Amino acid sequence: MASGLPEPEPLLTLVEALRCLPGVGVRSARRMAYHLLQRDPQGALKLGAALTEAVTGLRHCERCNSFTQDAVCATCSNADRDTTLLCVVETPADQNMVEASHGYRGLYYVLQGRLAPLEGVGPDQVHFAQLLERATDGVVREVILATNFTAEGETTAYYLADMLRARGLTVTRLARGVPSGSELEYVDAGTIAWALMERRPTQG
Amino acid sequence: MASGLPEPEPLLTLVEALRCLPGVGVRSARRMAYHLLQRDPQGALKLGAALTEAVTGLRHCERCNSFTQDAVCATCSNADRDTTLLCVVETPADQNMVEASHGYRGLYYVLQGRLAPLEGVGPDQVHFAQLLERATDGVVREVILATNFTAEGETTAYYLADMLRARGLTVTRLARGVPSGSELEYVDAGTIAWALMERRPTQG
Numbered sequence: 001m002a003s004g005l006p007e008p009e010p011l012l013t014l015v016e017a018l019r020c021l022p023g024v025g026v027r028s029a030r031r032m033a034y035h036l037l038q039r040d041p042q043g044a045l046k047l048g049a050a051l052t053e054a055v056t057g058l059r060h061c062e063r064c065n066s067f068t069q070d071a072v073c074a075t076c077s078n079a080d081r082d083t084t085l086l087c088v089v090e091t092p093a094d095q096n097m098v099e100a101s102h103g104y105r106g107l108y109y110v111l112q113g114r115l116a117p118l119e120g121v122g123p124d125q126v127h128f129a130q131l132l133e134r135a136t137d138g139v140v141r142e143v144i145l146a147t148n149f150t151a152e153g154e155t156t157a158y159y160l161a162d163m164l165r166a167r168g169l170t171v172t173r174l175a176r177g178v179p180s181g182s183e184l185e186y187v188d189a190g191t192i193a194w195a196l197m198e199r200r201p202t203q204g
Numbered sequence: 205m206a207s208g209l210p211e212p213e214p215l216l217t218l219v220e221a222l223r224c225l226p227g228v229g230v231r232s233a234r235r236m237a238y239h240l241l242q243r244d245p246q247g248a249l250k251l252g253a254a255l256t257e258a259v260t261g262l263r264h265c266e267r268c269n270s271f272t273q274d275a276v277c278a279t280c281s282n283a284d285r286d287t288t289l290l291c292v293v294e295t296p297a298d299q300n301m302v303e304a305s306h307g308y309r310g311l312y313y314v315l316q317g318r319l320a321p322l323e324g325v326g327p328d329q330v331h332f333a334q335l336l337e338r339a340t341d342g343v344v345r346e347v348i349l350a351t352n353f354t355a356e357g358e359t360t361a362y363y364l365a366d367m368l369r370a371r372g373l374t375v376t377r378l379a380r381g382v383p384s385g386s387e388l389e390y391v392d393a394g395t396i397a398w399a400l401m402e403r404r405p406t407q408g
Contacts, residue, residue: 005303006278007296010258011271017254020247021225022239030297033258035226037271038316041259043224048259050214050221051252054237055245057214067215067241074210092211093234099209112242 011037063134065127066092066110075108082106084141088131088160090114090148098146106144109134114147115156126156128163135164142170149176215241267338269331270296270314279312286310288345292335292364294318294352302350310348313338318351318360330360332367339368346374353380 011033018029036044060066061073068074075081085106089095095108113126135143143164147153161171177195178187215237222233240248264270265277272278279285289310293299299312317330339347347368351357365375381399382391 005300008262008271008273008277010254010261010273014254014258017247017251020240020244020251021236027297032225034271034295034297034316036224036255037258037262040224043221044255044259047221047224048252048255050218051240051248051255054214054218054241055248055252058212058241067212067238069212069214073212092238093231096209112238 060112064108064110065112065130066095066108080105083139085144086135086140086142087144087146089146090153090156094146094148104144107140111147111156114152115159116152117155123159128160131160132163132167135169136167140169142172145171145173149174264316268312268314269316269334270299270312284309287343289348290339290344290346291348291350293350294357294360298350298352308348311344315351315360318356319363320356321359327363332364335364336367336371339373340371344373346376349375349377353378 014033014036015026015029018024018032019026021029024032036047057069058067059069059071061068061076062071063076064073066073066075082105085104086109087095087098087104087106088109088111089098090111090113092110092112095110098104098108109131111126111131113121115121115123115126134140143160145157145160147156147160157173161173164171176191176198178184178191184192218237218240219230219233222228222236223230225233228236240251261273262271263273263275265272265280266275267280268277270277270279286309289308290313291299291302291308291310292313292315293302294315294317296314296316299314302308302312313335315330315335317325319325319327319330338344347364349361349364351360351364361377365377368375380395380402382388382395388396
């Protein structure tokens with residue numbers, strides 16, 4: 001945005017700093033800055049403190065690579081979990097969604113990324129070595145690949161499947177098919193094609 | 205977003221705090237938090253400091269109501285400005301756009317809002333009294349209303365025009381018409397209608 005006005009330094013610094021947020025350009029950053037200063041200075045102070053607190057207080061869990069305050073996170077230290085199952089997800093948000101399904105009692109590994117060759121993100125950038133070490137601890141029997149069903153997620157799953165199967169582990173992938181509760185008319189053709197290919201016998 | 209995982213406190217606090225940003229819901233807040241923690245902790249620390257700095261270091265200019273570090277902002281203290289002209293805008297962003305046109309050498313008044321009766325924002329919430337005091341300082345001769353050409357902006361301009369004209373001030377509004385550089389085919393009908401109504405004789 002062109003500007004001919006001499007603006008106060010703290011405002012310019014704040015606008016620039018807000019651009020570290022994903023998807024926020026100069027214009028959005030300005031709108032956010034004006035909004036916070038005019039309508040919610042208390043919220044801005046809280047956010048400021050929360051950012052510092054989170055960055056200094058959180059680290060990666062040694063076992064699952066998710067965020068935690070301790071060396072090992074609450075999920076990995078939970079004795080009720082099935083330690084023979086390891087579910088690989090891209091982000092903590094994905095991990096939350098799997099957990100919210102109430103259909104899984106094993107442990108997790110959070111990649112915190114995915115292979116994206118076009119963006120220059122290869123196996124080294126996603127630290128696959130750490131996952132390999134985790135998966136070959138002798139306790140894990142099956143690795144469930146729950147990366148996204150996007151081009152990058154599929155590439156990641158394909159690569160990991162090869163790598164983990166070579167170590168003698170059972171490797172599975174989340175089922176693909178028609179979403180629960182959806183009408184066929186509104187499901188895309190690719191999904192229907194997969195659901196047909198992976199059709200299964202009815203029970204009973 | 206449903207979540208069954210015990211998440212570390214600083215992460216939850218950060219997600220909650222990010223929701224003070226305009227247009228950011230739980231899902232975006234989570235994505236932002238994960239992004240900052242994983243990809244840009246330095247940016248997050250800078251943003252944290254910038255927020256505190258801006259909120260504690262900035263205040264409203266006594267004359268124009270924009271943000272400043274001093275009692276009176278750099279623009280209002282500029283002796284080269286025409287003090288008989290006062291341009292009323294909704295936000296500092298609008299002020300920047302007027303300034304970037306290089307077509308104005310007068311002073312500004314920033315409403316930091318606009319009338320929005322449907323949202324319960326009336327004349328008292330937008331502090332019109334302060335504008336009135338500023339505009340009737342005996343030096344200002346003309347007030348240029350540069351609020352947006354939206355329903356709320358027009359309502360605000362209409363209200364202010366009445367109020368200021370009653371005090372003996374000349375009140376003008378930004379011209380409405382076909383945007384510079386645009387093709388008629390792609391201009392909306394309402395704009396063309398206004399441009400026809402407010403047509404003016406050619407020069408020379």
